[in-house]
Amino acid sequence: MNNNETTAASKASKPxxxxxxxxxxxxxxxxxxRVRALKSLLSEKGYLDPEALNVLIDTYQHQVGPQNGARxxxxxxxxxxxxxxxxxxxxxxxxSLGFTGRQGEHMVVVENTSDVHNMVVCTLCSCxxxxxxxxxxxxxxxxxxxxxxxSDPVGxxxxxxxxxxxxxxxxxxxxxxxxxYLVLPEQPANTEHLSEQQLGELVTxxxxxxxxxxxxxxAVSQ
Amino acid sequence: xxNNSAKSNLTATAxxxxxxxxxxxxxxxxxxxEPWQAEVFALSLSLHEQGVFTWTEWAHTLSSxxxxxxxxxxxxxxxxxxxxxxxxxxxxxxxxxxGDAAQLNKLHKAWDTAARNTAHGLPITLP
Numbered sequence: 629m630n631n632n633e634t635t636a637a638s639k640a641s642k643p644x645x646x647x648x649x650x651x652x653x654x655x656x657x658x659x660x661x662r663v664r665a666l667k668s669l670l671s672e673k674g675y676l677d678p679e680a681l682n683v684l685i686d687t688y689q690h691q692v693g694p695q696n697g698a699r700x701x702x703x704x705x706x707x708x709x710x711x712x713x714x715x716x717x718x719x720x721x722x723x724s725l726g727f728t729g730r731q732g733e734h735m736v737v738v739e740n741t742s743d744v745h746n747m748v749v750c751t752l753c754s755c756x757x758x759x760x761x762x763x764x765x766x767x768x769x770x771x772x773x774x775x776x777x778x779s780d781p782v783g784x785x786x787x788x789x790x791x792x793x794x795x796x797x798x799x800x801x802x803x804x805x806x807x808x809y810l811v812l813p814e815q816p817a818n819t820e821h822l823s824e825q826q827l828g829e830l831v832t833x834x835x836x837x838x839x840x841x842x843x844x845x846x847a848v849s850q
Numbered sequence: 851x852x853n854n855s856a857k858s859n860l861t862a863t864a865x866x867x868x869x870x871x872x873x874x875x876x877x878x879x880x881x882x883x884e885p886w887q888a889e890v891f892a893l894s895l896s897l898h899e900q901g902v903f904t905w906t907e908w909a910h911t912l913s914s915x916x917x918x919x920x921x922x923x924x925x926x927x928x929x930x931x932x933x934x935x936x937x938x939x940x941x942x943x944x945x946x947x948x949g950d951a952a953q954l955n956k957l958h959k960a961w962d963t964a965a966r967n968t969a970h971g972l973p974i975t976l977p
Contacts, residue, residue: 654974656965662936663886665957666893668976669949675900676893684892689881733905752913754931763882763891766928767875771920773928776873787873805909 688763694833696727697760697810701836702828704737705815715739718810727759729808735760738801739812740838745792747785747838748801748809749777755803757810761833768837778802788839811836816844874927887932894939903942911945912938 656664670676700722704711714721718735722728729735735757738746750756751774756764767773776784781798785791792798801809813835819827834840882888898905915938920926943949960976968974 652970654965654968654970654972656961656974659886659933659936661958661961661965662940662954663889664961665954666936666940666943667889668957668961669943669953670893670897673948675897675902675948677896680896681889681892684895685888688891689888753909753916754912755909765876765879766931767873768928769931770874770928771926773873784873787875805906 692758693762697836698828698831699725700760701812701831702824704812705827706824722760729759733808734806735808735810737810737812740814744797744799746799746801746811747777747781748803748811749774750803751778755805755808757808760810761836788834790841811838813842816842890932890936890939902946911942915941
């Protein structure tokens with residue numbers, strides 16, 4: 629018996645010798661049982677390909693992430709033709725960099741300017757531009773964000789530590805299963821000398837959702 | 851297209867703002883907290899790719915599931931998200947006639963029995 633089991637057993641209500649018997653057996657919690665039941669059913673019906681699942685999990689866990697979106701933004705900052713293309717046909721421009729969606733959604737890029745700050749939400753569930761940002765953080769999926777991004781965008785930005793200059797308006801974009809938005813943040817001042825790759829390092833995930841800004845501090849350290 | 855554009859409401863009263871819950875945030879969180887979350891995520895994608903359902907159907911089922919959970923008292927702070935995902939997947943599989951609730955229940959019981967009959971530390975398999 630290892631230490632963990634000793635600890636677990638000592639927490640049992642009655643530390644009789646019977647508890648050792650329980651610990652000789654496995655236990656699956658309710659959620660694990662539901663997942664296993666689902667997988668067994670799909671396996672029986674021929675819809676389960678464990679290899680394909682592993683590839684999907686690995687892809688989303690390790691390969692797809694906000695760094696893809698950062699590359700898109702950095703390219704737009706350094707290449708005005710690409711930027712124009714991105715604003716007119718984001719799906720095609722993003723696909724040209726090798727980032728394509730699996731769900732057939734249409735990508736739309738909204739540009740921050742000196743007049744407008746854009747912020748993205750999915751009020752219904754958590755539609756999110758996976759191919760460029762990976763999977764959404766918990767707060768994006770939470771009810772308070774989904775509700776408050778629309779009702780109180782100024783307050784939400786304040787919680788993320790952002791105060792916009794007076795006079796700048798906020799546009800909130802509601803993602804759906806069909807349309808996913810990506811914010812093109814403003815390029816920080818005094819970063820024109822940086823390479824595309826260095827610029828990409830300034831682009832934070834939140835700056836592409838609109839709950840953050842590119843991190844100019846990273847530029848100073850370049 | 852259903853994009854809503856909402857202008858900021860700088861005149862929102864402090865009273866209203868006080869009632870709004872904070873947004874739960876963690877920095878540098880992992881994509882998945884537990885392996886089963888990755889599994890149900892990949893299952894949905896895989897079934898979609900196999901043409902079992904459209905992504906719009908999926909999003910619709912997921913958002914209905916989340917609304918239902920909220921009605922039942924889930925504060926829905928993002929930490930129960932993949933449980934909703936699992937419920938939505940069960941629902942859509944039943945809707946698409948890949949199986950029914952009775953079959954899922956039977957398998958659920960079978961796995962429970964299998965686990966109880968498996969010595970601790972050994973892989974659990976169905977007989």
